[in-house]
Amino acid sequence: MPSQAIIAIVVVVLLLALLIASLKVVREYERLVVFRLGRLRGPLGPGLVFMLPFLDRSVRVDQRVVTLTIPPQEVITRDNVTARVNAVVMFKVADPVRSVMAVENHAVATSQFAQTTLRSVVGRADLDTLLAHRADLNEDLYRSIAQQAVPWGVDVAVVEIKDVEIPEMMQRAMARQAEAERERRAKVISAHGELEASEELRDAAKTLSEAPASLQLRYLQTLLELGADQNSTVVFPLPMDIIGPLMGALEHLAPGTSAPTEPKAGRTSTETRGLAVVDDSAEGRSR
Incomplete structure (x- = not known):
């Protein structure tokens, strides 16, 4: 009897061991693709899955999103x-079944x-497109890879170009090009500013010509601004329509008049056609 009890205990232990070996826990994000004697049983899970020992073989498939980094590729x-x-x-x-049945290793x-x-798509584009229109290349990459991965049971979510390295000589050339472009835009903006300023000055000249008194007020305002800086010499233009009659009268009177008298001490004045210079310096006042 003791031997029969021992045998019964051994049998029970073996059955429990087989039962434990037959049970597998499958997580929510996993599936088990089970083969019984080489024939597909289908994907099982999640939860507790029963399998026959020595008869069933399983492949565990993870259905979470996988981030795959493509190594740097030399592209022309x-x-x-x-x-x-x-x-x-x-x-x-x-599709866990197709990921196991259609390809040996779907990730590789x-x-x-x-x-x-990646080499094919980038090789069809030029450098400017690669740097400035990367979204279009990403779209082409996504369509090509996603279409090919469908028979493997793989769903491609995102394909993005991460980094682009170009030769140092090309980087310097691009920097010079960008600098030249900025200088060109600066010159264009300056030219537009000069054009707008000249148009405004033309309109201001037309407005002042319609009212001569406003021109005199402008002269007085200019003299006031110059006098605020404590300047000893003041140079300001005179219109020809003001000094023209005076110069004509002097030419008529020149043969019959005597030499001009000396100017008063402390002030020296010189008159030219359209220009007057007045020296009111401290040295002139001392004389």
């Missing part, structure tokens, strides 16, 4: 510029195809 653009480009691909398994297959597609 359409305008013959060598660049190093890397990208990132985000995907997840949408997606990575290799993404590298090939």
Whole structure:
């Protein structure tokens, strides 16, 4: 009897061990693709899954989003510029059965195809498109990779070009180009400013010519501004219509008049056609 009890205990222990080995816990984000004697049973889970020991084989598939970094690729653009480009691909398994049955390793297959597609898409674009219109290239990459990954049961979510490295010589050339472009825009803006200022001055001249008194007021305002700086010499223009008759009268009177008298001490004046210079310095006042 003791031997029969021992045998019963051993049998019970073996059955419990087989039962425990037959039970598997599958998490919510996982699926088990089970094969019984080589034939597909289908995806099982989540929760507690029962499998026959020594008869069932399972492959655990993770359905969470996977971030795959594509290594830097040496690419020659359409305008013959060598660049190093890397990208990132985000995907997840949408069909666990096809991800196991259609491809040996869906992650490696997606990575290799993404590298090939990246070189192909970037090689069809020029450098300016690669730097300034990266969203269009991302869209082309996404369509190509997502279409190829569908038979593998993989759903591609995002494909983005992460970094672009260009030769240092090309970087210096682009910096010089950007600097020249900024100088060109500065000159254009300055020219537009000069044009607008000349138009405003023309309108102001027309307005002043309609009212001669306003021109005299402008002269007085200018003299007031110059006098506020304690200047000893004041130079201001005179219109020809004011001094023209005076110069004509002096020419008529020149043969019959005597030499001009000396100017008063302390003030020296010189008159030219359209220009008057008045020296009111401290040295002139001392004389």
